[in-house]
Amino acid sequence: MAASCSTIVFIMTVFALATSISATEYIVGDQNGWSLDFDYQTWTKDKVFYVGDKLVFNYAPGVHNVMKVDGTAFQQCITSSSNGTLTSGRDIITLQTPGRKWYICGFGKHCELRNMKLAITVQAMSPAPSPSTSSTLSVSTTYGFVVALFSGLPLFLV
Structure with missing residues (x-):
């Protein structure tokens, strides 16, 4: 249970980070x-x-x-x-x-x-920006960051 709570907190933190980057x-x-x-x-x-x-x-x-x-x-x-x-x-x-x-x-x-x-x-x-916009680099960098973080962590889903 604690691991799934940690995963949820982690996902919410990443979402907040991605949102603040796009402001x-x-x-x-x-x-x-x-x-x-x-x-x-x-x-x-x-x-x-x-x-x-x-x-x-x-x-x-x-x-x-x-x-x-x-x-x-x-x-x-x-x-x-x-x-x-x-x-x-x-x-x-x-x-x-x-x-x-x-x-x-x-x-x-x-x-x-x-x-x-x-x-x-x-x-x-x-x-969400379309792939043809100039923000593609920042969005893909953000998602790349998320993927990199997830790839090093085990996911515990309930």
Whole structure:
């Protein structure tokens, strides 16, 4: 029984490792960063966000911030002290749950008048890449790693 539990824990650990390897880091706004008068809605159009991906907000500290808000606060650009306000100038948010996510700048009227607001939808899991994608090397390396680990261990299946 202990051997099968160890095998299950091992498989779950390998799965978590493979999932973390496939996570994508998005620089919000690309080279523009988190800035005034940028069209974040257009920026998100060709992107699919998954649990485990990271959003990186780059901006000048003391000039902007990042606030996670709900849908109503996003639409109305409402800020409150209960929001988790990030202020480092390089804030990294790991997307941990699927669903809609909303972020605004809480400085002045940056959200209301200068378009500093980002809304995304996070998907539950990243699909397995097709063999024709550029990620084939990392996926096959990950699976090669898993095969190498399994080949040296006896499997106890119940």
